[in-house]
Ligand SMILES: Nc1ncnc2c1ncn2[C@@H]1O[C@H](COP(=O)(O)OP(=O)(O)OP(=O)(O)O)[C@@H](O)[C@H]1O
């Protein structure tokens with residue numbers, strides 16, 4: 001396939017089970033106002049005419065869209081994302097469907113994130129993305145690479161766009177942290193605790209050691225479920241968004257958004273206790289997963305590594321448990337742990353050889 005003359009961007013992309021994100025680096029090196037964006041990993045089917053109905057009689061799509069509202073149309077289908085999710089139908093995060101890493105789920109999230117960041121009508125993305133350890137194999141990596149690499153004609157918030165995507169490499173989830181923070185020579189590892197998956201990556205320099213890379217299905221999502229259960233005990237429906245807002249407030253020691261009940265609202269101490277008990281409930285499975293994966297003879301688990309990097313949004317909640325389990329290890333909790341992977345994938349995209357971008 002011929003390469004285009006459109007403006008090009010290197011890009012790091014992640015389809016998280018909770019949050020998806022894109023980081024771009026313009027090939028021409030010109031600075032951008034914003035180069036990283038995240039969205040909840042949900043799509044809903046959208047109906048633009050229904051949306052227009054609720055506005056003025058002469059309303060146009062662009063006149064009724066508010067910041068954070070995203071409408072994407074592709075191949076006769078219209079999707080609502082971001083703040084418009086609640087206005088759509090069949091809201092879905094494709095959880096439990098491994099195809100979500102290469103199906104239209106991943107494609108639409110990618111295109112929406114890219115159109116938010118990139119102003120040009122036509123542009124090319126040179127992309128690196130990832131699969132969780134539990135799904136990482138040659139066949140699925142090929143599927144991702146080929147499915148995402150296309151020329152897309154879409155309409156984003158009422159404006160036509162042409163987006164050429166070339167996926168040059170599919171990494172192992174967590175490897176972005178290794179690329180962004182790790183070095184070229186030492187024995188190093190990454191713990192990436194996400195919404196639903198926890199990925200353990202081990203490497204000698206930048207070379208992965210497959211038998212020490214493991215994935216399991218737990219993460220911050222269990223805290224969300226426990227908060228929702230707490231709500232039900234008080235006859236309140238706590239949405240996933242609200243639960244995330246409570247967790248965010250807990251992590252950054254901010255006041256909780258109020259949860260109203262029939263006769264007042266839930267006490268802050270009660271919410272804190274629920275979150276702390278929920279974190280504690282995960283202590284055993286998380287500890288035994290870590291200790292089992294990186295067990296070594298005659299020395300504490302994890303002690304084969306010079307440095308272990310802790311990342312993913314779960315770092316805000318599970319750092320204490322990780323440090324208690326691997327107490328003899330040198331653990332670095334990375335800054336902005338939820339964004340480190342996509343920065344690493346974008347770095348890798350920039351470093352790949354030119355022939356990687358030719359699709360066969
Ligand atoms: N800045 C933050 N402060 C507090 N909590 C956060 C922050 N960013 C993310 N989180 C929490 O961490 C959770 C997991 O985030 P992360 O982006 O690592 O998961 P994911 O990549 O979507 O999931 P998975 O890796 O399982 O596919 C989020 O759902 C959110 O609750």
Ligand SMILES: [Mg+2]
Nearest residue numbers: 016194195312
């Ligand atoms: Mg993740």
